[in-house]
Amino acid sequence: MASAILRVRGLVMDFGGVRAVDNCSLNVDEGSITGLIGPNGAGKTTLFNLVAGFHKPTTGRVTFRDERIDGLPSYLIFRKGIVRTFQIPRELKRMSVLENLMLVPSDQLGESMWRAVAARWLVKRQERAIEAQAREVLEFTGLSEVADLPAEGLSGGQKKLLELARTLMAKPRMVLLDEPGAGVNPTLLRRLVGGIRRAREELGITFLIIEHDMGLVMRLCDHVIVMSEGSVLTQGAPAAVQQDDRVVRAYLGD
Amino acid sequence: MLEFLTAFAILVGIYSVFALGLNVHWGYTGLFNIGVAGFFALGAYAAALLTIRPPLSNQGEDYLYSGDLANRLDSLPVVGVLDLWFVAALVAASLVAAAVALVVGTITIRLRGDYLAIATLGIAESVRLVFLNERWLSNVSRGIYTIPRPFGDIVAPQDYDRVYLVVVLVVFVVLFAGIRALVHSPWGRVLRAIREDEVTAEASGKHVFRFKLQAFVLGAVIMGIGGALYAFNFRAISPITFTPLLGTFIIWAMLVAGGSGRLYGPIVGAFVVWGIWSGSQFLPNVVERLPEAVGAPVLDALESVGLPNIRFFAVGVLVVLVLLYAPDGITPGIVRLRERLAGRMRRRARA
Ligand SMILES: Nc1ncnc2c1ncn2[C@@H]1O[C@H](COP(=O)(O)OP(=O)(O)O)[C@@H](O)[C@H]1O
Ligand SMILES: [Mg+2]
Numbered sequence: 001m002a003s004a005i006l007r008v009r010g011l012v013m014d015f016g017g018v019r020a021v022d023n024c025s026l027n028v029d030e031g032s033i034t035g036l037i038g039p040n041g042a043g044k045t046t047l048f049n050l051v052a053g054f055h056k057p058t059t060g061r062v063t064f065r066d067e068r069i070d071g072l073p074s075y076l077i078f079r080k081g082i083v084r085t086f087q088i089p090r091e092l093k094r095m096s097v098l099e100n101l102m103l104v105p106s107d108q109l110g111e112s113m114w115r116a117v118a119a120r121w122l123v124k125r126q127e128r129a130i131e132a133q134a135r136e137v138l139e140f141t142g143l144s145e146v147a148d149l150p151a152e153g154l155s156g157g158q159k160k161l162l163e164l165a166r167t168l169m170a171k172p173r174m175v176l177l178d179e180p181g182a183g184v185n186p187t188l189l190r191r192l193v194g195g196i197r198r199a200r201e202e203l204g205i206t207f208l209i210i211e212h213d214m215g216l217v218m219r220l221c222d223h224v225i226v227m228s229e230g231s232v233l234t235q236g237a238p239a240a241v242q243q244d245d246r247v248v249r250a251y252l253g254d
Numbered sequence: 255m256l257e258f259l260t261a262f263a264i265l266v267g268i269y270s271v272f273a274l275g276l277n278v279h280w281g282y283t284g285l286f287n288i289g290v291a292g293f294f295a296l297g298a299y300a301a302a303l304l305t306i307r308p309p310l311s312n313q314g315e316d317y318l319y320s321g322d323l324a325n326r327l328d329s330l331p332v333v334g335v336l337d338l339w340f341v342a343a344l345v346a347a348s349l350v351a352a353a354v355a356l357v358v359g360t361i362t363i364r365l366r367g368d369y370l371a372i373a374t375l376g377i378a379e380s381v382r383l384v385f386l387n388e389r390w391l392s393n394v395s396r397g398i399y400t401i402p403r404p405f406g407d408i409v410a411p412q413d414y415d416r417v418y419l420v421v422v423l424v425v426f427v428v429l430f431a432g433i434r435a436l437v438h439s440p441w442g443r444v445l446r447a448i449r450e451d452e453v454t455a456e457a458s459g460k461h462v463f464r465f466k467l468q469a470f471v472l473g474a475v476i477m478g479i480g481g482a483l484y485a486f487n488f489r490a491i492s493p494i495t496f497t498p499l500l501g502t503f504i505i506w507a508m509l510v511a512g513g514s515g516r517l518y519g520p521i522v523g524a525f526v527v528w529g530i531w532s533g534s535q536f537l538p539n540v541v542e543r544l545p546e547a548v549g550a551p552v553l554d555a556l557e558s559v560g561l562p563n564i565r566f567f568a569v570g571v572l573v574v575l576v577l578l579y580a581p582d583g584i585t586p587g588i589v590r591l592r593e594r595l596a597g598r599m600r601r602r603a604r605a
Contacts, residue, residue, distance in 0.1 A: 052457070054453075054456070054457075073461070074456050074457070074459075075456065075459050075460060075461045075462075078457075078458075078459035079459060083457070083459075084457060085457075086453075086454075086457070090451050090453060090454045090457070091451075091454070092446070092447050092450040092451055092454055092455075093450055093451075094446075094450060095443075095446055095447065095450060099443060099446075102440075102443065103440075103443055103444065103447050103455070103458050103460075104458045104459065106459050108440040109440070110439040110440030110441055111440045111441050111444060112441065113436060113441050113468060113472070116435060116436055116439030116440065116441040116442070117432060117435045117436060117439075120435065120439075123439060123440065127440070166457070166458065170458070170459060
């Protein structure tokens with residue numbers, strides 16, 4: 001039995017009168033590809049926002065590698081190794097695809113104003129290393145040909161791949177993907193699935209993936225968690241979950 | 255003519271500095287500062303108050319603060335010869351602008367974007383009203399005058415503008431080189447990312463607040479230095495200079511016309527807008543040369559509308575035209591033109 005890299009306990013998130021996440025508890029095993037499914041409005045995206053520090057939970061706890069992270073600002077959670085994507089891609093439109101990625105590494109020398117001016121030689125050297133890493137990630141995700149294009153020029157599917165590329169650029173321990181397959185054509189989808197699998201095998205990254213396409217979930221995931229009305233309805237192996245009556249009923253809005 | 259061109263170039267240089275500061279705010283970071291005049295005024299008054307001689311009480315000028323720095327340092331060996339009081343004045347202008355930006359930024363940058371806009375506008379107006387009402391500090395609407403000239407004893411007074419043009423150019427080039435290095439660095443990349451999408455910058459692990467605050471303070475410092483340069487150019491400042499139209503609108507017009515978020519945008523914009531602004535003063539002379547039948551009614555119209563309003567109108571029209579036909583400003587068009595010309599030359603050389 002693998003140990004849990006992420007533990008969520010009794011998490012609650014209220015937006016005014018709406019309780020988007022309601023006493024939610026779950027574990028994600030280290031090195032797994034875990035699917036997170038559930039009808040629209042179940043609170044999946046909100047759960048991502050809570051785990052990644054984009055919202056502060058009303059109550060509850062989030063533990064990552066045995067360390068509490070709930071309430072930390074997002075950039076600190078990022079540094080602990082959790083990186084998320086967006087359901088609707090949020091590329092940096094007027095920056096090149098390459099720049100979108102070169103932005104990501106933490107603690108770049110040239111991010112200090114002082115060193116950006118006074119230690120340009122050192123900064124340039126580090127820039128070369130970061131660029132090499134970014135080109136490697138572009139190769140990995142099959143985006144090399146569009147490296148120098150402004151990101152706004154990418155197709156919908158390529159933008160989804162760029163979201164994945166951004167997370168890989170961070171050298172994360174855990175990646176939260178919000179509907180990576182939605183609106184992606186079959187060719188790019190194969191590339192996406194291959195990329196996720198290889199990232200897990202070669203880099204040991206844990207994935208938590210929100211996905212509506214059950215075919216994709218069956219192909220990709222070791223374990224599936226079903227959310228409904230803000231909390232976990234059931235979980236288990238993909239095939240077992242698919243057979244579960246409660247899941248079907250939740251989707252039908254019963 | 256040469257005098258006119260020199261004075262023109264000085265002001266293009268000074269306004270380029272303001273627009274450079276606004277480019278750091280809006281062009282690169284997306285910080286909506288609509289109170290440029292506030293930092294402009296703070297820099298101008300800080301530099302002026304630090305360097306002026308004490309006022310003569312027998313002339314009824316009873317404001318209290320005068321650093322008299324130019325006079326006091328004059329007899330020192332190296333410091334006096336190099337007019338280092340001028341550098342001290344620029345530093346003082348920077349520090350005052352930085353301090354105010356730090357306070358305003360810390361309070362408002364965490365909030366939604368509109369709060370920064372409201373706060374900057376509010377600060378600009380408060381600063382102006384303080385200088386307009388506090389006799390002890392700023393001599394109210396009469397303003398502060400006899401501000402000393404840096405390197406004033408090198409040439410005869412009537413030739414001084416040439417010296418000051420060099421001073422302005424040196425300051426501008428130093429600031430420009432610094433900004434160029436910064437915007438091309440990873441630091442500048444984070445700013446541009448924030449401008450494009452703050453949430454994505456956040457999801458890329460950046461401490462967005464810290465970078466925005468740094469950019470806000472840097473831009474304010476540049477505006478403060480611009481204010482100091484302005485004060486030493488006119489040798490007299492009063493609150494009338496720092497109204498929203500004269501201290502903020504015109505600088506926004508320059509940045510938008512030149513090209514926001516472009517390295518050369520501020521210079522191109524300052525040149526074009528200041529060209530229209532100062533060129534419009536010759537409008538009556540031109541109209542007078544027209545045949546009487548056409549000229550007289552136009553002249554009447556000019557008189558009744560007033561030259562200042564016509565200037566603002568002309569600049570406003572320019573901004574609208576740019577936004578309609580070249581939303582990225584004039585600079586990209588110039589770049590394209592240059593590339594096309596270079597291409598034609600290459601082809602001709604080959605033929
Ligand atoms: N920022 C927000 N402000 C207010 N309500 C929100 C916000 N984000 C999500 N919600 C609400 O929370 C509920 C869960 O939404 P979400 O997490 O996006 O669901 P899912 O991703 O599972 O479709 C919905 O009712 C949604 O309207
Ligand atoms: Mg969602």
